[in-house]
Amino acid sequence: MRWFAGARECSCHNSRMSILLLSAFASSETWRGPLRAAFPECPIWMKGDPFDPAAVEVVVTGPIAPGALQGFPKLRLIVCLTAGVDSLLQDKSLPDVPITRASAPGGDAMITEYVLLHVLRHHRDLPALAEAQREARWVRERPIPAARRRVGILGLGNLGRPVAEKLRDLGFAVAGWSRTKRDVPGVVTFHGAAGLKALLARSDILVNLLALTPETADILNAETFAMLPKGAAVINVGRGQHLDEEALIAALDRGHLRAATLDVFRIEPLPAASPLWRHPKITITPHAAREIFPEVLIPQVIDNIRRLYANLPLQQLVDRTRGY
Ligand code: NDP
Numbered sequence: 001m002r003w004f005a006g007a008r009e010c011s012c013h014n015s016r017m018s019i020l021l022l023s024a025f026a027s028s029e030t031w032r033g034p035l036r037a038a039f040p041e042c043p044i045w046m047k048g049d050p051f052d053p054a055a056v057e058v059v060v061t062g063p064i065a066p067g068a069l070q071g072f073p074k075l076r077l078i079v080c081l082t083a084g085v086d087s088l089l090q091d092k093s094l095p096d097v098p099i100t101r102a103s104a105p106g107g108d109a110m111i112t113e114y115v116l117l118h119v120l121r122h123h124r125d126l127p128a129l130a131e132a133q134r135e136a137r138w139v140r141e142r143p144i145p146a147a148r149r150r151v152g153i154l155g156l157g158n159l160g161r162p163v164a165e166k167l168r169d170l171g172f173a174v175a176g177w178s179r180t181k182r183d184v185p186g187v188v189t190f191h192g193a194a195g196l197k198a199l200l201a202r203s204d205i206l207v208n209l210l211a212l213t214p215e216t217a218d219i220l221n222a223e224t225f226a227m228l229p230k231g232a233a234v235i236n237v238g239r240g241q242h243l244d245e246e247a248l249i250a251a252l253d254r255g256h257l258r259a260a261t262l263d264v265f266r267i268e269p270l271p272a273a274s275p276l277w278r279h280p281k282i283t284i285t286p287h288a289a290r291e292i293f294p295e296v297l298i299p300q301v302i303d304n305i306r307r308l309y310a311n312l313p314l315q316q317l318v319d320r321t322r323g324y
Contacts, residue, residue: 017309018043020051022061022068023081030294038302058305066091077308079301081292083108083159084239085318086212099318100304102297107162110290115163115207115237118261118283119172122205122233123149127259127283146171152203154219155238156182156189157324160209175199179215179322200227205235211324212239222247225257233259237289240265245276252281263289 019042021031028046035044045051056072060079069078070093078099080088085101088094121127125141132139149172153164156176161184168174168186175188177199182189190199200206206228210216220236221244228234234257236243245266251257261283262276268287276282300315307314318324 017057018055019058020045020056022047022059025062025081034298060301063087067093069095084212098314100314100316101318102292103158103316107159108290111159112163112166114289118235119151119205149204150202151205152199153207155209197227200224203228205233207235208238208242210238212241213323217241218244225251230256231258235261237263263287
């Protein structure tokens with residue numbers, strides 16, 4: 001079988017390229033049509049269809065149970081429909097084939113919007129003002145300009161970098177931290193273990209947009225909170241496993257941290273019994289920082305499958321050694 005870059009149709013010769021969608025997230029009605037149009041001669045099986053595991057070459061999936069991708073002897077590509085591939089990579093039996101992730105180049109406008117919203121809320125102390133209003137208390141803390149507010153971004157990747165740039169453009173004093181050295185004009189950057197302490201020490205508002213790997217799990221913990229300036233606010237948009245929830249509550253209760261916004265949790269949906277729900281200094285959103293729309297995702301998926309068969313470099317390729 002041979003694919004030509006940019007070709008609209010495949011030229012299936014002896015073998016047949018077969019695509020299996022394992023994700024309940026990708027509803028069959030939305031996906032089947034565009035995939036059929038792009039790959040008219042190829043078998044395309046949706047979740048629930050009877051399929052031939054021995055023929056599957058491409059699996060399109062979200063998070064799945066460990067072992068679910070075993071038994072596909074011809075598998076050549078795993079297309080992950082989420083940006084974070086942490087749960088997929090935890091599967092020790094995952095076949096050794098390329099993995100791509102859902103991540104449009106240039107970031108995600110909805111994530112940027114979400115972070116700006118919550119940085120501005122914390123910057124202007126809105127949670128405390130709302131509480132004062134409920135109690136009819138006139139409490140006028142003197143606001144400060146953005147230039148005097150230091151925002152630290154953990155993660156300067158596909159999502160973190162545009163967030164840092166937008167906050168910089170709003171006039172905030174922005175710094176970012178990554179694993180390797182990154183240069184972002186107008187943003188102070190740190191990297192590696194040594195840079196973390198420096199980043200934390202100058203973060204009045206800390207935003208987490210790191211990939212989740214064994215190195216970054218639990219990075220928001222009692223020790224790192226203690227390195228933040230007193231009165232800092234924390235916004236977690238990365239993964240729930242980045243955050244030690246008990247340590248967060250303790251730091252808020254003793255007044256070291258001022259407030260927190262959480263979009264992601266160790267257990268999702270967040271159980272009703274979780275103390276996070278009722279904590280007066282915590283704002284919770286239900287993993288709702290962004291939505292991925294099929295009209296954005298489907299062309300990315302089709303493009304990567306075409307690239308695979310044209311022997312072109314894959315886009316949004318995951319580095320399995322790095323873990324993201
Ligand atoms: P990327 O892979 O593009 O970027 C990850 C960043 O983390 C990079 O800057 C990387 O450093 C940094 N990093 C990784 N390991 C380390 C380490 N050990 N030390 C320091 N920095 C490290 O990811 P995205 O920007 O696409 O996604 C960021 C996070 O957002 C992920 O956790 C993802 O799951 C989450 N997410 C959340 C959503 C939500 O709705 N809440 C939606 C989408 C994603 P380097 O630049 O050097 O490689």
